[in-house]
Amino acid sequence: MWWLKEVWVIDPSQNLSAPRDVLIKGGQVLEMSSSLTEEEVLTLAQGEQVESINGKGKFVFPGLIDVHTHLREPGQEEKEDILSGSRAAVRGGFTTILAMANTKPVIDSRALVEFVRLQGERAGYAHVLPIGTVTKGMQGGELAEMMDMKAGGAAAFSDDGKNIQNAEVMRLSLEYAKLTGLPIISHCEDKDLAGEGQMRRGMASARMGLKGIPASAESVIVARDLLLAEETGGKLHLAHISTTESVDLIRRAKERGVDVSAEVNPHHLIFCDEELGITDTALKVNPPLGSPRDRESLIEGLRDGTLDMIATDHAPHTQSEKARPFAEAPFGIASLETALSAVWQYLVLPGQLSLDRVIEAWSLAPAKRFGLHGGSLKPGTPADIVLFDPEFSEMIDSAQLVSKARNTPFLGKTLQGFPIMVWVEGRLVQRDRSVL
Ligand code: DOR
Numbered sequence: 001m002w003w004l005k006e007v008w009v010i011d012p013s014q015n016l017s018a019p020r021d022v023l024i025k026g027g028q029v030l031e032m033s034s035s036l037t038e039e040e041v042l043t044l045a046q047g048e049q050v051e052s053i054n055g056k057g058k059f060v061f062p063g064l065i066d067v068h069t070h071l072r073e074p075g076q077e078e079k080e081d082i083l084s085g086s087r088a089a090v091r092g093g094f095t096t097i098l099a100m101a102n103t104k105p106v107i108d109s110r111a112l113v114e115f116v117r118l119q120g121e122r123a124g125y126a127h128v129l130p131i132g133t134v135t136k137g138m139q140g141g142e143l144a145e146m147m148d149m150k151a152g153g154a155a156a157f158s159d160d161g162k163n164i165q166n167a168e169v170m171r172l173s174l175e176y177a178k179l180t181g182l183p184i185i186s187h188c189e190d191k192d193l194a195g196e197g198q199m200r201r202g203m204a205s206a207r208m209g210l211k212g213i214p215a216s217a218e219s220v221i222v223a224r225d226l227l228l229a230e231e232t233g234g235k236l237h238l239a240h241i242s243t244t245e246s247v248d249l250i251r252r253a254k255e256r257g258v259d260v261s262a263e264v265n266p267h268h269l270i271f272c273d274e275e276l277g278i279t280d281t282a283l284k285v286n287p288p289l290g291s292p293r294d295r296e297s298l299i300e301g302l303r304d305g306t307l308d309m310i311a312t313d314h315a316p317h318t319q320s321e322k323a324r325p326f327a328e329a330p331f332g333i334a335s336l337e338t339a340l341s342a343v344w345q346y347l348v349l350p351g352q353l354s355l356d357r358v359i360e361a362w363s364l365a366p367a368k369r370f371g372l373h374g375g376s377l378k379p380g381t382p383a384d385i386v387l388f389d390p391e392f393s394e395m396i397d398s399a400q401l402v403s404k405a406r407n408t409p410f411l412g413k414t415l416q417g418f419p420i421m422v423w424v425e426g427r428l429v430q431r432d433r434s435v436l
């Protein structure tokens with residue numbers, strides 16, 4: 001049994017942000033109290049050995065749930081696999097991750113969904129929930145067998161990495177979502193507007209001499225998908241929202257009662273296109289980094305709930321791929337191990353976002369939207385828990401990362417504020433930054 005003493009507990013499911021003692025036993029949160037005596041704890045332990053942790057100056061919150069991770073298995077295990085990705089997850093404070101379907105082959109059948117789920121269980125770190133494709137082969141045409149994939153354990157459906165260009169196929173998928181009850185996750189990007197663009201179109205792309213992707217490449221599809229969700233009543237989730245216009249469109253759609261949720265990635269909350277240099281392929285991401293105004297809109301959207309949740313879009317690539325010239329390097333940032341610390345350091349510490357909102361947006365909000373357990377520390381719930389030390393600082397060092405990927409903009413930089421203990425169903429899986 002674990003006894004976390006005098007720790008600051010953030011539990012969005014109970015609107016709680018206060019010092020407490022927390023007991024973890026038998027895979028569950030056993031008790032939360034404003035003070036426990038040694039005697040009471042020993043009685044509750046019923047003979048089990050008790051390890052007590054001094055929680056003063058530290059935070060405890062529900063394990064984070066990331067609805068957008070690329071784990072690359074099957075097919076691209078040189079970038080990441082389910083074991084390395086789920087170890088990276090718990091090192092970064094995530095106890096549940098949803099695995100995107102754009103693997104090789106893509107996850108478009110029940111057998112493949114079951115493969116991802118079982119590989120996740122075998123790995124035994126974070127809970128790994130598969131996302132199935134919306135269309136067969138991720139070709140944007142015929143719908144995949146979503147009911148069948150749901151029976152195999154799919155948590156959502158997405159052609160992420162690609163947009164569904166055909167509006168009728170998108171409309172049908174939202175009709176289908178009413179049968180499965182699961183969200184359709186949309187990667188909003190108009191292919192023709194995006195063209196061969198490498199970064200956001202604007203002053204910075206002109207300066208760097210790179211082809212640009214206009215902000216409208218995202219927003220026109222956001223508008224389309226919101227209208228289709230409104231018409232069909234299907235459950236829509238918008239991935240990696242990155243523009244002011246998209247935030248405005250979502251805000252207005254929510255006022256009309258459209259069944260939509262949206263996520264924002266840490267890198268879009270932290271970085272802007274103006275900071276990009278021609279060698280910064282680690283920051284080459286899709287959708288691309290936007291303007292300072294976009295960044296402000298995203299933070300405001302997250303604060304007021306227009307953007308429901310944070311998600312990493314962990315997109316591992318090999319070092320040789322990212323060492324190519326900017327225009328030839330693949331899109332994506334590997335972020336499971338740094339995302340929470342980056343958000344703490346760049347957004348919470350400067351007062352842009354409260355830690356309470358960050359935890360709600362990264363645990364309870366995804367749990368509710370995707371119908372998952374988690375996001376709560378109520379006694380009796382499975383103990384997916386993070387102990388976070390706001391003072392702990394660490395240089396992001398290639399030798400320490402447990403992900404196979406090194407494509408992070410924080411490599412060689414020091415971040416402050418890290419998860420120092422992580423439990424999955426009461427089992428300690430990370431201690432003092434080492435995955436057990
Ligand atoms: O940057 C990205 N990388 N954006 C995506 O939509 C896909 C992802 C990937 O799979 O690498």
Ligand code: ZN
Pocket residue numbers: 160161162187239240286287
């Ligand atoms: Zn995407």
